[in-house]
Amino acid sequence: MDFTTFLSQINDALVAENGPNLAYLLRPTSPHGKSLVKEFRSNATQEILDNAYKGAIRSPWDDIAIKYVLTCSCVAKRKFQEAYREHSALVVSFLRFFTENRGWTLPALFSVLRDLRDLAFDADFHAKYNGGNSECMEDAARKIASAFGNCITDRQSPPEQSRKWGVYYVVGLVLKCYSRLKRITLSKNILRALEANRDIPALSDYPRSHQVTFRYYLGMIHFLNEEHPKAEQELTLAFYHCHVGAQANQERILAYLLPLRLLRGHLPSDELMKRFPVLSEMFTPFVNAIRLGDIAAFDRALERWESKLVDLNLMLTVEKARELCLRGLFRRVWVASDKSSRIPISMFHCSLRISGMDVDQEEAECLVANMIYKGFMRGYISHEKHMVVLAMTNAFPRLAERSAPFAFL
């Protein structure tokens, strides 16, 4: 495809209001990108192209087409930061057009923003690799956030043709940028803006890919803020609405959902673990330890997986599941005592000792008191008689029955 044909195809897509075609034409990875680079070779400069083609097609599409050639040319030369700059200029021009048009343009918007983020990723990656500094991802986040504004403020298009249908996809991309920068806290502003604009369609009316990506990041943010119930809710919806063929994404969601479910006493079934061997390898030792009340095994697993759990921000949450393991241990004392309602504290102390926990009797008593306080056991301690008096019924409520599973953790 030569440049003249490229221009006329852009024009055709505009006339036909064909968003997917427009997206294809603007993608640096499309085959015509390569032929355009060949056509211009060293002539691919702003000046030469401006002189030859400025005004060849209605504004701002002349600029956009020229920037496209320049982007492809930089990519071919592996000049990543320049490629980012050229493409980001293309995005700025595109947004001028976008704000004056309806939702048919969204496929093209998504595509150019996705490429913006990808090019920022490469620019920063290669700069860092070569010991340099590059802040393209920050810049991309800002530009994508401004596109969010251009979507949400559409007050003219009829509902089914609204740019508002782009809101969640674009927010998902912004959150992806922040997550890459490890500055997910920056997402507060955009989430607040989203909440302030309630005249957008319900999230469940958006395409599933938008819903799942948005809920994954929202769930992550809640997770990192230790807002467990909200995190669980978003991640659950993300998981169950995710395409089952998107294994890596489901795995990613489940990595954060699973520890939250554990705290609630919901253990992953064998069937679930078989589907996700990578997660099974890491979590099964913990799950088994909880089932058996095996504190020593739990601590071994913590030690074995510590650095990975820390890297993934999972350490704090998984550590909290140790309480469930302790509950399991004390329950075994109760079962071994034939479910007696009166069990000497020394027996609990002893169970801790066999588990390899070197604590004195006072500390053992304190651990039992904590279990009772947190609702893992029902009963009271008779301190004078060194005796734990357990409820006649339901002394160890099922973990899944606890009314506020995330409280006290």
Next chain:
Amino acid sequence: MSTASSSKHPESEQKSTKADEKKQETRPHLGVLEEDDEFEEFVAADWDDSQTDLAHLGGVAPGAAKSGGDKLWEDNWDDDDIEDEFSMQLRNELVKTGSGNDAMEQ
């Protein structure tokens, strides 16, 4: 990298650099759980229930467990009949401590 593949940018580039990162990992089989891995673009924009884990739920709300009709999670797993070495040890010790305690109380 060849000219042909670099013009296929950016996806191909991104993948190759990530693959390089993964090669250096000591636990390559955990590839997908790398801290730096990202939530991926979906191939399709939309799909229906039959292609999700909602399909096996038969209408119950996601987030339940086996007792609520969701076979992916177990909520009723307390086991009174665990017979392992730990069990034996626990019972033996408890008999000892238990009798010791009774003696003390008498």
